[in-house]
Amino acid sequence: xxxxxxxxxxxxxxxxxxxxxxxxxxxxxxxxxxxxxxxxxxxxxxxxxxxxxxxxxxxxxxxxxxxxxxxxxxxxxxxxxxxxxxxxxxxxxxxxxxxxxxxxxxxxxxxxxxxxxxxxxxxxxxxxxxxxxxxxxxxxxxxxxxxxxxxxxxxxxxxxxxxxxxxxxxxxxxxxxxxxxxxxxxxxxxxxxxxxxxxxxxxxxxxxxxxxxxxxxxxxxxxxxxxxxxxxxxxxxxxxxxxxxxxxxxxxxxxxxxxxxxxxxxxxxxxxxxxxxxxxxxxxxxxxxxxxxxxxxxxxxxxxxxxxxxxxxxxxxxxxxxxxxxxxxxxxxxxx
Ligand code: HEC
Ligand code: HEC
Numbered sequence: 153x154x155x156x157x158x159x160x161x162x163x164x165x166x167x168x169x170x171x172x173x174x175x176x177x178x179x180x181x182x183x184x185x186x187x188x189x190x191x192x193x194x195x196x197x198x199x200x201x202x203x204x205x206x207x208x209x210x211x212x213x214x215x216x217x218x219x220x221x222x223x224x225x226x227x228x229x230x231x232x233x234x235x236x237x238x239x240x241x242x243x244x245x246x247x248x249x250x251x252x253x254x255x256x257x258x259x260x261x262x263x264x265x266x267x268x269x270x271x272x273x274x275x276x277x278x279x280x281x282x283x284x285x286x287x288x289x290x291x292x293x294x295x296x297x298x299x300x301x302x303x304x305x306x307x308x309x310x311x312x313x314x315x316x317x318x319x320x321x322x323x324x325x326x327x328x329x330x331x332x333x334x335x336x337x338x339x340x341x342x343x344x345x346x347x348x349x350x351x352x353x354x355x356x357x358x359x360x361x362x363x364x365x366x367x368x369x370x371x372x373x374x375x376x377x378x379x380x381x382x383x384x385x386x387x388x389x390x391x392x393x394x395x396x397x398x399x400x401x402x403x404x405x406x407x408x409x410x411x412x413x414x415x416x417x418x419x420x421x422x423x424x425x426x427x428x429x430x431x432x433x434x435x436x437x438x439x440x441x442x443x444x445x446x447x448x449x450x451x452x453x454x455x456x457x458x459x460x461x462x463x464x465x466x467x468x469x470x471x472x473x474x475x476x477x478x479x480x481x482x483x484x485x486x487x488x
Contacts, residue, residue, distance in 0.1 A: 180301045180302040180446075180449055181445065181476065183357075183371040183372060183373060184372070184442045184476075185301075185305050185446060186274055186352050186356065187304040187305050187355070188304070190304070211226050212227070213225065215229065215384075215385055217238050217385050217389075217390075219239075220238040220239055222237070224236040224238075226384070229384075229385060230263075230386070231263075232259040232260065232263055233252050233255055233259065234251065234252045234253075234260060235260055235263045236386065237251070237267050238385075238389075239267070239268070242268050243268045243333060244329065244332060246267060246329065247325040247329055249261065249318065249322040249325060249326055250262050250325070250330075253314075254317060254322070257313055257314065258313075259310070259314060261326055261330075264307065264311075265278045265330070266388035267388060269330040270338060271440070271443075272382070272440075273356055273374045273442045273443060274307060274354065274355035274356045274442075275311070276440075276443050277335065277439050277443065278330045279335050279336075280331070280333055280334050280335030280435060280488070281429075281434050282432045282434060283324075283328055283331040284431075284432040285432045285434045287324070288459070288460055289458070290315045290327075292461075293312045293314075293316070294312075296312075297458040297459075297461075298312075298450075298456045298457075298458055299456070300446070301446075301449055301455040301456075305355065305446075334488075335428075335437075335438060335439070335488045336438075337438040337487050337488060338391030338392065338438075339392045339394050339438060339439070339440055339484050340391070340392070340394070341393075341394045341396055341484050342393060342395055343395075343397065343398045343399070343400065343401060343481075344368060345367065345397075346366065346367060346368060347366060347367075347371075347373040347395045348363075348365055348373070350375060353383060356376070357373060357375050358376065359379065368396075368397050369397075370397065370477055371397075371477065372395065372400075372441045372445070372477055372481060373394070374393070374394040374395075374442045375395075376390065376393075377391050377392060377393050378390050392440065394442075394481070397481075400478045400481040400482070401478075403478035404478035404479045404480070404481050404483065405482045407475060407482075408420075408479055408482055408483060412475075415470055415471070416468070416471060416475070417466055417467045419436070419483075422463065423436050426486070427483060428488055436486075437486035437487065438484060438486055438487055438488040440484065441481060441483070442480075444479075444483055445477075445480045448464075448467075448471065448476055448479070449468075449476065451464045451465065451467075451468050452468040
């Protein structure tokens, strides 16, 4: 008995050391978090420009997107308490909290996660999540058990504020609404050595105008298929392309399906052989690789540590940045 306890304690200590070491050397991968460059230590605050140019007159024209009979102004598209719903036929009737939110603290879920729950790389796809899992996450946000390992990731902080403003009833309605829809693919994973140069817009990577490229390095660069449709019009039918390093999908497949000789744990046991989820365990197949990586990193760093996240600890404890890239590329490339 003494010996068993001893072995367990040594095992736990090794695990702890491994994660402590990792936390010490690694920083949240910028390609997955999109928090922007950190201000150098001791930098003076940037002074606002002395004479700002007069703001251009707001664009009040009506906009349209292909295949939709609706038209909206840009202000309507971005209305935090009732954003545009381009395709009302694509989803069930939205509960009030999803369509309009609740002023002042809970912006409408449909603003960021879209009315169809597809979400975007900088937030989360929530369609097709098991209702029990969805509620568990809202409660983890509420009780400060889930935050971002990158404190400058502003929209995760906003999500925490939203979760804290909801009633039990509103959480339940949102969970049932999004859970009733199936997850369908809209991220195309492409292996390549070069990627477009990008800029950040609210945590989302956007290709620069023109054809400038740079080496991909050990990153996944996930960008809208069509900048105008996603960035300006928030078209919930316009998806994403994720560039990944050559060979990453195959390496990821080995880790995900076998656990890579103890480097991680085969995912299918809990997430289902096809990675579509089992019972309350969420589906992963075909979801945003930036989002998936943020979550694995957050769990490794201990920033996401709700009750159920315990089960993910041995999965992520030893993973390196290169492993995250491979696993996320493979999982995102699976068709749900
Ligand atoms: C301002 C944008 C924004 C709004 C509005 C918003 N969310 Fe979120 N949501 C996020 C972000 C950002 C994340 C977490 C992304 C991360 O940390 O990587 C998230 C994550 C989630 C998750 C976890 C998903 C998962 O797979 O674990 C749930 C559930 C969720 N939101 C529900 C809601 C509900 C319900 C509403 C409306 C009441 C809502 N959100 C409104 C931005 C938003
Ligand atoms: C022992 C069971 C188990 C195994 C094995 C497992 N997971 Fe998980 N995973 C979970 C549970 C349970 C959750 C929900 C955690 C929570 O509620 O915070 C989860 C959550 C996740 C999430 C966050 C999903 C979201 O929507 O935010 C990701 C990403 C993930 N797992 C990836 C993986 C990958 C990749 C593997 C294999 C390399 C894997 N998991 C293996 C049980 C497991």
